[in-house]
Amino acid sequence: MEKTEKRGMIDTWLDKHRSLYTAATRHDFVVSIRDGSVDLSSFKTWLGQDYLFVREFVPFVANVLIRAGKESGETSDMEVVLGGLASLNDEIEWFKSEGSKWGVDFSTVVAQKANQEYSRFLEALMNSEVEYSVVLTAFWGIEAVYQESFAHCLGDGNKTPAELTGACNRWGNDGFRQYCLSVKNIAERCLENASRDALVEAEDVLVRVLEHEVAFWEMSRG
Numbered sequence: 201m202e203k204t205e206k207r208g209m210i211d212t213w214l215d216k217h218r219s220l221y222t223a224a225t226r227h228d229f230v231v232s233i234r235d236g237s238v239d240l241s242s243f244k245t246w247l248g249q250d251y252l253f254v255r256e257f258v259p260f261v262a263n264v265l266i267r268a269g270k271e272s273g274e275t276s277d278m279e280v281v282l283g284g285l286a287s288l289n290d291e292i293e294w295f296k297s298e299g300s301k302w303g304v305d306f307s308t309v310v311a312q313k314a315n316q317e318y319s320r321f322l323e324a325l326m327n328s329e330v331e332y333s334v335v336l337t338a339f340w341g342i343e344a345v346y347q348e349s350f351a352h353c354l355g356d357g358n359k360t361p362a363e364l365t366g367a368c369n370r371w372g373n374d375g376f377r378q379y380c381l382s383v384k385n386i387a388e389r390c391l392e393n394a395s396r397d398a399l400v401e402a403e404d405v406l407v408r409v410l411e412h413e414v415a416f417w418e419m420s421r422g
C-alpha cells in the first residue's frame with residue numbers, strides 16, 4: 201500500500217489561504233534576490249530590520265521552549281525548540297558580521313512600524329492564556345516563511361548574487377527545512393487535541409503571521 205502523509209490542519213489552512221501564503225513566500229524582494237535584480241539598499245534595510253526582529257524573536261522562542269518542557273507530549277519536542285534557540289545564537293553572530301560587511305550599524309537602526317507591530321504580536325502570544333497549540337502554529341509559520349522564501353532563492357536556475365547566498369543558505373538549507381518539518385509535526389500533534397476555539401484561534405494567528413511577514417518584506421522597499 202502506498203504510504204501517504206496524513207494531512208493536518210496546517211496544510212488545510214494553507215490551501216484556504218494560498219494566495220496570502222504565496223504573497224509571504226514569493227514577495228518581490230525575495231524574487232529579486234533570486235533573479236539577481238535586488239537593490240542593495242533594500243537588502244541593507246531588510247538586514248537592519250531583521251536583526252532587530254530576531255532580538256525580539258529570541259524571548260518568544262524561549263517562551264515556546266519553557267512551554268515545550270511543560271506541555272508537550274514528547275520529550276523530543278523540547279529538543280527541537282532548543283535547537284531553534286541555539287541556531288538563533290549563531291544567527292545573531294551572523295547578523296553582526298553581515299552588518300559590518302555591508303556597513304549597516306545596528307546601533308542606529310530604528311524599528312519601523314511593521315517591525316514594531318510584529319514584535320507586539322509576538323509579545324501578545326507570550327501571554328500564558330494563549331494555548332500552546334496556537335503558539336506553536338505561529339512559531340511554525342514564522343520559521344516556514346523564511347525557509348520557503350530563501351530556499352526559493354537557491355532553487356534551480358537562480359541568479360542569486362554570490363554575496364547574498366550566505367543569507368539564503370541560513371534559512372534555505374536542508375537542515376532548516378527539516379527543523380521546520382519537526383516544528384510542524386509538533387504543532388499538528390497539538391492541534392489534533394485542541395478545542396474548537398483553539399483551532400479557530402490558531403488559524404487566525406497563522407493568517408496574521410503571514411500578513412506580518414508580507415508587511416515585513418514590504419519595508420525593504422524603503
Ligand SMILES: Cc1ncc(CNC=O)c(N)n1
Pocket residue numbers: 250253254257291342343345346413416
Ligand atoms: C521577519 C522574520 N520572520 C522570520 C524569521 C526567521 N526566524 C528566525 O530567524 C526572521 N528572521 N525574520
